[in-house]
Each structure stands twice: as structure tokens, then as C-alpha cells.
Amino acid sequence: MQADLLIYNAGQVLTMAGFSHRPKRGPELADTGLIKNAAVAVSQGRIVAVGPESEVKQDVRLEREGLAIDARGGVVLPGWVDPHTHVLYAGSREEEFALKLAGVSYLEILRRGGGINTTVRHCRAASDQELLAQTRARLQTMLHHGTTTAEAKSGYGLSVEEELRHLRLINALAREGPLDLIPTFLGAHAVPPEYRGRQSEYVELVIEEMLPRVAAEKLALFCDVFCEEGVFSVEESRRILTRARELGLKLKIHAEELSETGGARLAAELGAVSADHLLHVSPEGMQALAQSGVMAVLLPGTSFYLREKYAPAREMIEAGVAVALATDANPGSCPCENMQLVVNLACLYLRLTPEEALAAATINAAHAVGRAHLVGSIEKGKQADLVIYEARDYRYLAYHFGVNLARWVIKKGRPVKTPA
Ligand code: NIG
Ligand code: FE
Numbered sequence: 167m168q169a170d171l172l173i174y175n176a177g178q179v180l181t182m183a184g185f186s187h188r189p190k191r192g193p194e195l196a197d198t199g200l201i202k203n204a205a206v207a208v209s210q211g212r213i214v215a216v217g218p219e220s221e222v223k224q225d226v227r228l229e230r231e232g233l234a235i236d237a238r239g240g241v242v243l244p245g246w247v248d249p250h251t252h253v254l255y256a257g258s259r260e261e262e263f264a265l266k267l268a269g270v271s272y273l274e275i276l277r278r279g280g281g282i283n284t285t286v287r288h289c290r291a292a293s294d295q296e297l298l299a300q301t302r303a304r305l306q307t308m309l310h311h312g313t314t315t316a317e318a319k320s321g322y323g324l325s326v327e328e329e330l331r332h333l334r335l336i337n338a339l340a341r342e343g344p345l346d347l348i349p350t351f352l353g354a355h356a357v358p359p360e361y362r363g364r365q366s367e368y369v370e371l372v373i374e375e376m377l378p379r380v381a382a383e384k385l386a387l388f389c390d391v392f393c394e395e396g397v398f399s400v401e402e403s404r405r406i407l408t409r410a411r412e413l414g415l416k417l418k419i420h421a422e423e424l425s426e427t428g429g430a431r432l433a434a435e436l437g438a439v440s441a442d443h444l445l446h447v448s449p450e451g452m453q454a455l456a457q458s459g460v461m462a463v464l465l466p467g468t469s470f471y472l473r474e475k476y477a478p479a480r481e482m483i484e485a486g487v488a489v490a491l492a493t494d495a496n497p498g499s500c501p502c503e504n505m506q507l508v509v510n511l512a513c514l515y516l517r518l519t520p521e522e523a524l525a526a527a528t529i530n531a532a533h534a535v536g537r538a539h540l541v542g543s544i545e546k547g548k549q550a551d552l553v554i555y556e557a558r559d560y561r562y563l564a565y566h567f568g569v570n571l572a573r574w575v576i577k578k579g580r581p582v583k584t585p586a
Contacts, residue, residue, distance in 0.1 A: 167214055169207035169226045171579050173552065174219055176237040179204035180560055181216060182244055182529040182543040189461060189488035189533040195522040198560065199543070206242060208550040211578035216544050233581070235574060241560050243524065244544050245314025245551035245575065246505035247531035250418075250442050250463050250492035252352075253308070254301045254336050255322050257288030259497050272472055272499060273396055273424060282322070282356040285497050289322040289332070297335055304495065305345050307503040310583050312572040314551035315346040317492075317535050319390055321355030326375050329353050333385035344577040348535045350418060351376070351386035354398050354406050369402050373409045381413035387536065388439065390418040393429040400428045407436050416536065418463075422446040424474070434458035440490070440534045444477045445469060452478070456486040461534050464526070465494040466511035467502050479516035490530040491523060510567040520564035550579040 181199035190197075205222035207215040215222045228234055262275050262284065275281045289297065308316060318336045323329040333349055340347035353372040361368040380386050389410030393403040407417050416439050421429025423443035430451030433441035441447075441455060442463040455462055462482050469476045482489055491508050494500040502508075505527055512523040532542025540549050554574040557563055563571060575583035 167207070167226045168229055169209050169214055170229050170232045171208035171235070171550065171576070172205060172226065172228045172232065173235045173237055173242060173554065174205040174223070175239060176204045176206070176242045176554070177239040177558055178202055178560055179206060179216060179242045179544060180524060181545060182525055183545045185529050186538050186543065186545065189490070189530045190525050191486055191488050192483060195483065195525045196519065198521050198524060200560070204242070206544060206552060208579045211550055211580070213544060213546055213548050213550050215546065235554070237554050239558060240573060241555045241557045241563065242544070243312070243553050243555065243560070244528045244542055245553050245577070246312050246527050247535060247537065247542055248308065248313045248316040248492050248495070248505055249440070249490055249531045249534035250465060250494055251316050252319050252321060252494070252496035253304050253316065253503070254297060254318055254320070254332055255285050255289055255497050256292035256297050256300055257285060257497065258501070259284055262498070276356065277396065279359060281498055283359055285322045286324050286356070286358060290328055294331070294335060298339065301335070301339060304503050305339065309345050309575060309577070310572065311504045311506055311570055312553040312575055313345065313503070313505050314575070314577050315348070315532070315535065315537060315541050317348045317350055317388070319350040319352040320386070321352030324353065324356065324358035326371065326379065329376050330379060330383070330385065333380060337385060344580070344582050346541070348388070348537065349386045350388040350390050351380045351415065352390040352392070353377070354391040354403070356392065356397060369398070369406065372406055377406070377409050377413055381415065387416060388418050389415040390420065392420045393427055393432065394420065394423055395425045395427055400432050403429065404432055404436070407438070411436060418442060422451065430455055433460045439536065442492070443468065444482070445475050447478065447482070452482050452485045452487060455482070459488070461488045461490055461530065463490045463492050463534050464512065464516060465492050465500065466516050467500040467508050468494045469515065470511055471500045471502070476515045479512070479518060483522070488530055488533070489526050490534040491526040492531065506563060506571060507567060509564055513564045520561045523564060524560060550576060552576040
């Protein structure tokens with residue numbers, strides 16, 4: 167067998183193999199598919215062999231122009247899949263961060279016309295070139311920390327033309343690569359200032375004008391809603407998501423982030439792919455997720471940054487809910503692009519084991535964006551999205567925090583980050 171890339175001398179390869187057809191649940195999350203003293207061979211962007219180095223070297227011949235990477239005993243993982251981000255935006259909100267430190271709550275800032283609507287103002291004032299440049303820089307940060315696939319939501323446009331513009335830009339960045347992006351329409355992220363006091367008219371705009379155009383132009387795979395006390399109600403969310411489903415979009419929902427509203431049960435009722443956040447999910451909500459097979463996307467960086475409680479992850483795992491991890495990268499509740507930090511926080515505060523956290527950030531995260539047939543594990547035939555970490559043991563990734571441990575990042579068989 168021919169290869170154009172060979173990674174050898176890997177102390178540990180965590181393959182996460184065997185779960186391309188459905189997410190890992192319960193005790194399955196503990197099995198990382200670990201291979202010691204391993205090698206991975208790649209041809210034309212696809213994995214062609216993975217296993218103990220002696221076996222791979224027997225089966226595979228590296229082409230003359232091929233690249234051999236010495237992993238120097240390090241740990242190799244599938245690239246992170248970040249299944250919940252608001253990465254396309256302009257500007258930043260450090261003034262509001264100072265307000266928050268002084269005790270003003272996230273929702274109070276939103277009520278005062280700030281928060282999400284501050285970023286909406288920044289985005290509306292930004293040219294395509296500005297939005298693209300600022301977002302590219304963040305995508306580069308993600309990539310350098312080992313994220314090779316990410317979901318990206320609109321939701322800072324909040325008018326027909328602006329929402330469409332943001333989705334077109336997300337699609338343009340997806341075509342540009344190297345990071346793979348999955349676009350999500352989040353027109354119901356907040357009520358924009360010009361619709362203040364006319365919430366129901368804004369909901370109609372989302373349903374009657376935005377969604378049909380998003381679907382007609384095929385600008386998004388998913389539709390999401392910020393279902394929250396004082397933002398969009400369960401009833402409004404149900405109407406928006408039902409229309410989205412009729413138009414062929416898959417569903418996600420921001421559920422039980424700052425209070426318990428019943429968003430998790432709505433996700434189950436509508437057959438959403440995921441319900442995200444879930445800090446305040448009820449036991450009935452958890453049961454509904456488990457029974458319907460809706461994934462729980464957990465965002466511990468947001469709990470950390472809002473100084474809120476953490477989602478009851480252990481209870482969810484025990485109830486049989488499939489969990490994934492994401493950054494929530496956004497300018498308000500979690501200005502962070504780093505999935506390594508999310509893994510640290512998941513272990514410390516969601517009380518996941520390192521094995522569970524790594525599975526939740528790779529193969530299960532791939533399921534949360536409908537890409538598990540392509541990415542999320544190191545298996546023959548899958549896209550060669552691979553990261554070599556400066557670590558002897560995979561548990562070191564959960565342990566050493568606040569620095570970037572990724573030494574090599576390989577996207578579709580091509581190095582996009584190399585050691586300094
Ligand atoms: O997931 N909850 C809504 N959206 C983001 C925050 C967006 C923002 O504050 O700009 C979140 O927390
Ligand atoms: Fe979010």
C-alpha cells in the first residue's frame with residue numbers, strides 16, 4: 167500500500183474507532199481505542215492504515231516525495247471537532263466584561279441593549295473583508311490548538327440581509343479552508359433593537375422571510391434558537407424549529423442555559439440533533455434526551471466565564487445521554503477558541519474522566535454536526551485530520567492546562583501547524 171504521509175514513533179494513538187454509526191454513550195465513552203507505539207499512514211488526505219508501528223511499516227510504503235513525521239513518542243488524536251461556535255463576528259466586548267465583574271448579569275446587559283446586540287452593531291458596521299479577516303484569525307487560533315472541524319452560527323446579523331450575508335461569509339470561509347465549517351442559521355439569537363417591543367413580528371420575520379431564503383440558497387445545515395427566559399420562549403422556538411425542519415434543516419437548540427425553560431424536552435419532541443448548554447436541565451429533560459437520542463453538547467467554558475453552574479454531565483451520562491463538548495467561542499459568554507482548555511474544564515467541573523472528555527470532543531462532537539462518517543476518529547477511510555501533542559500520556563492533555571500542547575496539526579493529510 168502506498169502512502170504520502172507517515173506518522174511514526176507515536177507513543178499513543180487514540181483512535182476512537184468503532185463509533186462512526188452512532189455516538190458513544192455511558193461506559194462506551196471510556197474506550198479510547200488506544201494503540202501504543204503506533205503509526206498512522208495517509209494517502210491523498212485519507213487514512214489508509216493505523217496500528218502498531220511494526221505492522222503499519224510492513225503494510226505501507228511511503229512514496230519518494232512523501233512526508234515522514236517523527237511523533238517523538240507523543241500522543242496522536244483525531245483533530246477536535248468543535249460543534250458549537252459563534253466564531254463569525256466583529257469587535258469585542260471587554261467593556262461589558264468589566265460591567266459583569268462589577269456584578270451586572272449577562273441577561274441584564276442584554277436587556278439594556280448590550281450583549282448580543284452590541285456585537286450585532288459591530289457586525290452590521292463591518293465590511294465583508296473586516297468580518298472575514300477577524301474570523302480567519304480566530305479560525306487560525308482554533309486550528310493551532312488542534313480543531314480541524316467546527317460548526318459556525320450566524321446570529322449577529324438579525325435582519326434578513328445581514329443574516330444571509332453572515333451565512334454567505336461562513337460558507338465562503340468553509341470553501342476557503344483549511345478548517346471545515348458547518349454553517350448554522352441562528353436568526354433567533356436575540357430580538358434586534360429595531361424590533362424592541364415587537365418580538366412576535368421578529369419571530370414572523372425569521373419564519374416567513376429568513377428561513378425560506380436560507381433554505382433556498384442552501385446556506386445552512388442546521389437551524390438553532392436561543393430558547394431562554396426573556397429571549398425566545400419554548401412556543402416561539404417550537405414554531406421556528408418546526409418551520410426549519412419542514413424546509414429540510416436539521417435542528418439544534420440553546421437549551422436551559424441560564425434557567426430551566428423546557429428546551430431539552432422540545433429538542434426531544436422535534437428530533438433535534440443536539441440540545442446545547444443544559445446547565446439547568448431537569449431530570450425529565452435528561453430522560454427526554456436519552457430516550458429520543460438527542461445529543462447533549464456541553465460548554466464548560468461558558469459556565470466558567472459566566473461564573474454559572476456547570477451542566478449535570480455525570481447524571482446525563484448515567485441516564486444514557488450522548489455527550490459532546492464544544493467551546494461556544496463567542497464575544498460575550500465565552501471568548502475562547504481552545505478545545506484543549508474545554509477538555510481541562512470538562513474534567514475538573516463536569517467531572518468527566520479524561521477518556522470521556524476526549525471522546526466527547528472528537529467522535530461524539532463529530533456526531534453532533536453530522537460528520538462522523540468523515541471525521542472524529544482515526545480509522546481507515548476517514549479524513550486524515552490528526553494532531554500530535556507534546557505529551558507522553560493522553561491524560562496529560564487533561565492535566566496540563568493553559569498552554570497549547572499541539573505540536574503538529576494535520577488537515578486532510580497536510581500539515582497546517584508544524585513545530586516551531
Ligand atoms: O451560547 N446564548 C446565546 N449565545 C451565546 C452568547 C452570545 C453572545 O453573548 O454574544 C451563548 O452563550
Ligand atoms: Fe452558543
